Amino acid sequence: MSLLKSIYIVGLFVSIALNTTQPVKGQEQSNSNSSSVDVVNESGEILQRNIPSARIYKIWDDRPAPNRGADFNIKKARGYPYDEDWELHSYPIGNGFMGANIFGRTNMERIQLTEKTLANEGLYGIGGLTSFAEINLEFNHENPSKYSRSVNINEAIAYVHYTHDGVAYKREHFISYPDNILVIRLSASKKGKISFTLKPEIPYLRDSTQKNSRTGQMDVNNNLITLSGFIDHFSENYEGQIKVINQGGTLTASQNGDKSEISVSKANSVVLLVAAATNYELSETLFLEDVHHKKLNPENLPHNKVSKRIKFAAEKGFEQLKATHLKDYKSLFSRVQLSFYTETPKVTTRKLLQNYQSGTNHPYLEELMFHYGRYLLISTSRKGALPCGLQGVWSQYEVTPFTGGFWHNINVQMNYWGAFNTNLAETFTPYVEFFEAYLPKAKSLATEYLRKNNPQALITDSLDNGWTIGTGTTPHKIVGPGGHSGPGTGALTTKMFWDYYEFTMDTAFLLKTAYPAIKGMSRFLSKTLIPYGDSLLLVYPSASPEQKQEGNNYITAGTTFDQALVWENHNDLLKVAEILNIEDEFTDLVQDQITKLDPIIIGQSGQIKEFREEQYYGEIGQKQHRHISHLCALYPGTLINSSTKEWMDASILTLDLRGNNTTGWAMAHRMNARARTGHGEKAHEVYSKFIKERTLPNLWTTHPPFQIDGNFGCMAGVAEMLLQSQEGYIEPLAALPKAWSSGEYRGLVARGNFETSVIWKDGKATSIEVFSKSGGICRLKYKGIADAALKSILGKAVKFQSSAADSLSFLSEKGKTYVLTFGGK
Ligand code: FUC
Numbered sequence: 141m142s143l144l145k146s147i148y149i150v151g152l153f154v155s156i157a158l159n160t161t162q163p164v165k166g167q168e169q170s171n172s173n174s175s176s177v178d179v180v181n182e183s184g185e186i187l188q189r190n191i192p193s194a195r196i197y198k199i200w201d202d203r204p205a206p207n208r209g210a211d212f213n214i215k216k217a218r219g220y221p222y223d224e225d226w227e228l229h230s231y232p233i234g235n236g237f238m239g240a241n242i243f244g245r246t247n248m249e250r251i252q253l254t255e256k257t258l259a260n261e262g263l264y265g266i267g268g269l270t271s272f273a274e275i276n277l278e279f280n281h282e283n284p285s286k287y288s289r290s291v292n293i294n295e296a297i298a299y300v301h302y303t304h305d306g307v308a309y310k311r312e313h314f315i316s317y318p319d320n321i322l323v324i325r326l327s328a329s330k331k332g333k334i335s336f337t338l339k340p341e342i343p344y345l346r347d348s349t350q351k352n353s354r355t356g357q358m359d360v361n362n363n364l365i366t367l368s369g370f371i372d373h374f375s376e377n378y379e380g381q382i383k384v385i386n387q388g389g390t391l392t393a394s395q396n397g398d399k400s401e402i403s404v405s406k407a408n409s410v411v412l413l414v415a416a417a418t419n420y421e422l423s424e425t426l427f428l429e430d431v432h433h434k435k436l437n438p439e440n441l442p443h444n445k446v447s448k449r450i451k452f453a454a455e456k457g458f459e460q461l462k463a464t465h466l467k468d469y470k471s472l473f474s475r476v477q478l479s480f481y482t483e484t485p486k487v488t489t490r491k492l493l494q495n496y497q498s499g500t501n502h503p504y505l506e507e508l509m510f511h512y513g514r515y516l517l518i519s520t521s522r523k524g525a526l527p528c529g530l531q532g533v534w535s536q537y538e539v540t541p542f543t544g545g546f547w548h549n550i551n552v553q554m555n556y557w558g559a560f561n562t563n564l565a566e567t568f569t570p571y572v573e574f575f576e577a578y579l580p581k582a583k584s585l586a587t588e589y590l591r592k593n594n595p596q597a598l599i600t601d602s603l604d605n606g607w608t609i610g611t612g613t614t615p616h617k618i619v620g621p622g623g624h625s626g627p628g629t630g631a632l633t634t635k636m637f638w639d640y641y642e643f644t645m646d647t648a649f650l651l652k653t654a655y656p657a658i659k660g661m662s663r664f665l666s667k668t669l670i671p672y673g674d675s676l677l678l679v680y681p682s683a684s685p686e687q688k689q690e691g692n693n694y695i696t697a698g699t700t701f702d703q704a705l706v707w708e709n710h711n712d713l714l715k716v717a718e719i720l721n722i723e724d725e726f727t728d729l730v731q732d733q734i735t736k737l738d739p740i741i742i743g744q745s746g747q748i749k750e751f752r753e754e755q756y757y758g759e760i761g762q763k764q765h766r767h768i769s770h771l772c773a774l775y776p777g778t779l780i781n782s783s784t785k786e787w788m789d790a791s792i793l794t795l796d797l798r799g800n801n802t803t804g805w806a807m808a809h810r811m812n813a814r815a816r817t818g819h820g821e822k823a824h825e826v827y828s829k830f831i832k833e834r835t836l837p838n839l840w841t842t843h844p845p846f847q848i849d850g851n852f853g854c855m856a857g858v859a860e861m862l863l864q865s866q867e868g869y870i871e872p873l874a875a876l877p878k879a880w881s882s883g884e885y886r887g888l889v890a891r892g893n894f895e896t897s898v899i900w901k902d903g904k905a906t907s908i909e910v911f912s913k914s915g916g917i918c919r920l921k922y923k924g925i926a927d928a929a930l931k932s933i934l935g936k937a938v939k940f941q942s943s944a945a946d947s948l949s950f951l952s953e954k955g956k957t958y959v960l961t962f963g964g965k
Pocket of ligand 1: 551847
């Protein structure tokens with residue numbers, strides 16, 4: 141039997157075992173191929189099971205996004221101007237390098253383009269993302285009927301459909317990652333009916349005498365418009381090209397002063413290709429160079445790479461571009477299914493949200509937000525591009541709120557919290573690439589920090605002081621910790637490296653990246669500790685992110701945030717050392733230090749103290765502060781867990797005292813923390829509040845203003861409620877709320893690289909399937925699991941060990957799938 145055939149049969153058995161080939165009541169069938177497309181290695185082991193979704197998810201509306209112009213739409217949140225039309229109503233697509241916001245208008249269409257590396261001085265002089273271009277398409281279709289616009293998130297394609305003068309018009313938009321190009325196709329139900337004018341704009345031009353100066357020009361040559369220019373802050377060149385390929389009809393190019401336009405008349409269909417790039421190069425020197433205008437080489441023009449992409453895409457043609465895009469996108473998106481067995485509502489996404497906000501909690505929206513989070517992550521974080529920033533890969537602003545950068549006291553990490561358990565580990569690669577580039581600078585920042593704050597630690601040691609990272613980081617500059625956030629920010633960062641390893645079991649990554657990163661962080665943190673008495677080591681200076689007292693940053697010794705994060709990093713280092721069989725002087729030091737941290741203390745109110753000197757809850761700092769930094773030990777950390785019952789109870793009380801009246805991402809952190817306490821109702825309550833209060837009609841989430849961390853935080857939260865694995869065993873449905881009483885998921889990942897699929901009914905699992913991607917012992921915890929039947933995918937009984945009614949373990953083989961069924965062996 142050929143390899144392919146045997147794989148197909150395995151796929152079929154899995155489907156039969158979980159009964160997923162049958163459409164579930166109320167679900168649409170995807171028109172995509174419904175058999176599994178698995179990735180196998182040379183010896184036939186299945187490395188990746190791809191399961192096309194049985195259901196099409198989309199966000200959609202029956203009206204275009206408004207675009208009321210600067211006078212109407214600029215509002216302010218926290219001092220940042222924001223454009224309501226863009227933030228609330230435009231639909232985002234992206235490929236990690238570029239993002240586009242589509243308004244879906246029929247008179248003057250607006251497509252705003254972002255290129256992730258284009259930056260100006262930003263707000264704080266550390267550099268900030270700035271909009272690349274506006275692509276306007278003048279159709280003058282004033283009164284369309286049968287209008288709809290959507291993003292199909294199974295395909296990452298945005299559509300606009302409407303009828304005008306008896307002709308049905310269709311637009312399709314996607315940004316292909318493999319070809320790094322934005323593709324727009326316009327088609328119509330009748331021949332010769334497509335006429336419009338392409339009118340691009342370069343936004344925010346300012347001459348060189350002004351702050352945030354930016355020059356730019358447009359040229360047209362036949363069917364190609366080139367937009368190019370220079371932003372002098374970082375000596376950044378940029379270039380974008382738009383090629384118009386018409387089928388039928390005529391094309392007229394015109395140059396009017398600075399403005400280039402292309403008019404298409406009476407075409408049958410048109411394809412627009414858009415490519416953009418800058419001279420930005422991620423490199424060590426970029427971060428080591430302090431003079432901003434020397435960071436990039438202005439001689440290095442992006443012209444050739446943009447031209448190449450356009451030429452290649454034009455030769456490839458629309459159908460091939462689309463096929464390549466779909467293959468790439470679906471290989472990531474299709475790994476996970478999740479359904480609460482809801483019907484797909486007939487109303488627009490905007491209306492669905494409105495209904496939810498006025499009290500009709502439709503679980504479909506809760507499900508959709510999860511899938512949308514995975515869509516957004518794939519759209520913003522791909523290998524070779526910069527990591528996902530505060531607004532993903534989307535900014536229409538001259539000065540993006542909070543620079544659009546990588547905020548390291550919670551936000552950038554939150555962007556990746558859900559990457560691993562939702563089976564998108566490779567979306568973390570851009571962060572690793574970014575880290576490798578900033579590391580030399582991060583090492584020098586560690587030395588600088590210690591020289592200032594604890595010079596003794598420098599004197600008594602070798603030259604290696606580890607590395608560090610502070611809050612306000614951008615593609616052009618990193619900073620050390622200090623001020624409102626303590627050095628724990630670095631350990632919050634290395635947690636992602638440890639998680640990457642634990643979820644993927646990638647030993648090459650452990651050796652090459654995670655081990656040196658975690659060790660370097662432990663080395664730095666070990667030097668931030670000051671002896672207090674005989675048995676205590678406290679981080680000094682220390683701060684619990686953004687807490688203030690009487691208007692000033694509250695700086696003290698040994699905040700729970702810093703102490704607990706030193707513990708986490710040291711503990712992860714010891715785990716790595718055990719795996720790699722390393723015992724040396726440094727591991728001895730870490731062994732010793734970890735016992736002297738006293739990281740978690742319960743206060744007089746029964747709370748987890750945020751500050752050692754606090755007695756009663758809220759004595760110091762803001763009682764309802766958005767950050768729950770002292771609970772980072774609960775999530776994403778693991779120091780507080782089910783075996784530390786007193787701390788767990790104190791965490792629950794602390795979450796109650798802190799309350800849920802907070803900003804967007806802060807609700808998402810609470811949701812994950814609640815999931816870790818095992819309280820499904822509480823986790824669901826905050827998720828629901830988040831959707832009600834901080835979710836926008838395009839399902840972006842808002843701090844406010846719009847920040848993508850909330851989308852990713854709540855996506856991670858949904859996964860955390862349905863599957864946990866931080867305590868050495870896999871626990872399906874660890875925090876299941878009543879609202880999700882029946883459902884099914886496939887392809888969520890547990891630590892140990894076990895792809896886990898579960899079907900549950902009336903709150904109880906009926907089937908648990910584990911696909912072992914790396915082999916090894918698989919431990920499971922679930923009520924009554926010892927009574928379940930464990931079988932191989934071929935139906936053969938598999939032996940397991942069990943020492944309690946709720947747990948079992950067995951030795952799994954790499955590439956094999958195991959199925960547990962409940963209700964009689
Ligand atoms: C952190 C948060 C703020 C905001 C900013 C981007 O500093 O405390 O609320 O999200 O990041």
